[in-house]
Amino acid sequence: MDKIYSVTQVTSYLKKLIGTDFLLRSLCVRGELSNVKYHVSGHIYFTVKDDGAALSGVMFASDTGALDFRLADGMKVEITGGIGVYEKAGSYQIYAKRIKREGRGELFERYLKLKEELEEMGMFSDEYKRPIPGYIKRLGVVTASTGAAVRDIINITRRRNPYVEIVLYPAKVQGEGAAESVARGIEVLDRAGVDVIIAGRGGGSIEDLWAFNEAVVAEAIFHSGTPVISAVGHETDTTIADFVADLRAPTPSAAAELAVFEYEKYLDRLDGARQDMRDAIGHAATRDRLKLKEYESGLKKLRPDAVIASKRLRLADMESSIRQLMAGRLAENKTCINETGRRMGEAMHKKQSDRRHELSLLAERLKGVSPLEKLTQGYSYVSDEKGRNIRDVSLLERGDSINIYMLNGKVKAEVMEAEESGLYRIQDS
Numbered sequence: 001m002d003k004i005y006s007v008t009q010v011t012s013y014l015k016k017l018i019g020t021d022f023l024l025r026s027l028c029v030r031g032e033l034s035n036v037k038y039h040v041s042g043h044i045y046f047t048v049k050d051d052g053a054a055l056s057g058v059m060f061a062s063d064t065g066a067l068d069f070r071l072a073d074g075m076k077v078e079i080t081g082g083i084g085v086y087e088k089a090g091s092y093q094i095y096a097k098r099i100k101r102e103g104r105g106e107l108f109e110r111y112l113k114l115k116e117e118l119e120e121m122g123m124f125s126d127e128y129k130r131p132i133p134g135y136i137k138r139l140g141v142v143t144a145s146t147g148a149a150v151r152d153i154i155n156i157t158r159r160r161n162p163y164v165e166i167v168l169y170p171a172k173v174q175g176e177g178a179a180e181s182v183a184r185g186i187e188v189l190d191r192a193g194v195d196v197i198i199a200g201r202g203g204g205s206i207e208d209l210w211a212f213n214e215a216v217v218a219e220a221i222f223h224s225g226t227p228v229i230s231a232v233g234h235e236t237d238t239t240i241a242d243f244v245a246d247l248r249a250p251t252p253s254a255a256a257e258l259a260v261f262e263y264e265k266y267l268d269r270l271d272g273a274r275q276d277m278r279d280a281i282g283h284a285a286t287r288d289r290l291k292l293k294e295y296e297s298g299l300k301k302l303r304p305d306a307v308i309a310s311k312r313l314r315l316a317d318m319e320s321s322i323r324q325l326m327a328g329r330l331a332e333n334k335t336c337i338n339e340t341g342r343r344m345g346e347a348m349h350k351k352q353s354d355r356r357h358e359l360s361l362l363a364e365r366l367k368g369v370s371p372l373e374k375l376t377q378g379y380s381y382v383s384d385e386k387g388r389n390i391r392d393v394s395l396l397e398r399g400d401s402i403n404i405y406m407l408n409g410k411v412k413a414e415v416m417e418a419e420e421s422g423l424y425r426i427q428d429s
Contacts, residue, residue, distance in 0.1 A: 015085035034205035074108020140189035145170035156256035179214035200231030231255035
């Protein structure tokens with residue numbers, strides 16, 4: 001071996017070698033997507049695989065505009081692009097220009113079928129979701145004993161509340177028997193009396209996370225008497241366990257923050273509540289003192305001697321008011337009586353004058369019709385023996401006795417002869 005090459009030289013040589021290959025410049029690769037990640041920059045990272053091998057890939061943001069669907073784990077696709085070397089990582093990958101959807105992968109089809117079955121059974125219904133306790137003392141964790149997930153959960157729990165006890169069930173979370181191990185861990189911690197259970201693992205492909213897409217894990221979560229938080233993979237990963245769990249956390253770290261309350265903030269809330277209680281007690285005491293003074297004042301007013309004195313003063317005031325009222329009324333009545341007497345006197349005087357005038361008129365009228373008045377004027381009055389007035393000659397016959405009344409006396413006479421004069425009295429019709 002005559003010459004020693006650096007890693008950079010070797011990698012650069014391979015990059016040039018692959019770059020000059022006509023076939024690798026533009027080719028179409030068919031396979032199933034896995035470990036799809038959308039980056040904030042707009043790039044899409046993924047792995048395309050088949051039964052025998054896997055190939056990393058990337059589609060830059062400048063090429064994603066041609067996509068009319070969203071990439072997801074389990075999709076079968078046809079990728080058109082070129083193979084290149086990523087020198088920094090020392091790996092080769094396909095740089096996708098176009099991606100065409102061909103169908104869904106086998107695992108993704110199984111995932112959708114189980115999801116539909118469990119949803120029809122009602123295992124995803126909100127009515128079965130249990131609330132996560134606000135203040136826990138014991139936290140159960142079902143995950144691998146090594147790895148980032150358990151470290152993140154422990155670190156965040158210790159930072160938020162060092163007094164929370166963590167009970168770990170070291171489960172197998174990937175490969176054969178992983179689903180049964182996770183389900184057994186949930187059952188064991190449920191019987192152990194923890195307050196809440198976190199079941200999960202770090203991110204990975206759909207194959208890596210498949211244990212949490214098995215029915216046995218879903219049933220263990222659903223039948224657990226302890227609330228379960230699922231924390232599987234990254235925020236974009238979604239498993240069957242997420243739908244069955246009482247609460248889904250995007251990551252194991254987020255699950256610890258959702259499950260464990262912050263002890264310092266808890267103490268602050270206690271201090272605030274304590275101060276609020278002191279203030280409330282102080283306000284209540286002040287209010288009660290004021291009420292007590294009101295009651296005391298009321299009792300003083302209700303003492304017999306105070307009541308009697310108050311009544312006496314009131315009676316004296318009433319007596320004085322009555323006297324003033326009576327004096328005023330008497331003066332008013334006296335004035336009224338005098339005025340009434342005066343008015344009655346005037347009315348009586350007027351009435352007497354009117355009656356005198358009326359009497360004089362009647363007297364004059366009587367005088368006009370009085371027989372005596374007629375007699376004084378030279379007239380006489382003739383009546384028969386019965387005193388009936390004789391006004392018609394035809395009523396008399398020879399030999400009738402009559403009385404003739406004159407001014408100074410009466411004459412008895414006998415009719416010698418009655419002769420009509422031919423004058424007749426005209427009577428009003």
